Amino acid sequence: MNEFEKNVQSKRNDAIDSAVGFIVTFGFFASMFILATIIHLVGS
8 A cells, every 4th residue: 555545635426516516517518508598589
């Protein structure tokens, strides 16, 4: 076992971090799509 495996900075589950990152990214692009759809509908 090397030095980095003995001294771990974060012991949190990586699946939780990746799920949060996915949800935040998906929310951002979904809100951009909704905003663009609203602007398109109002403009036409």
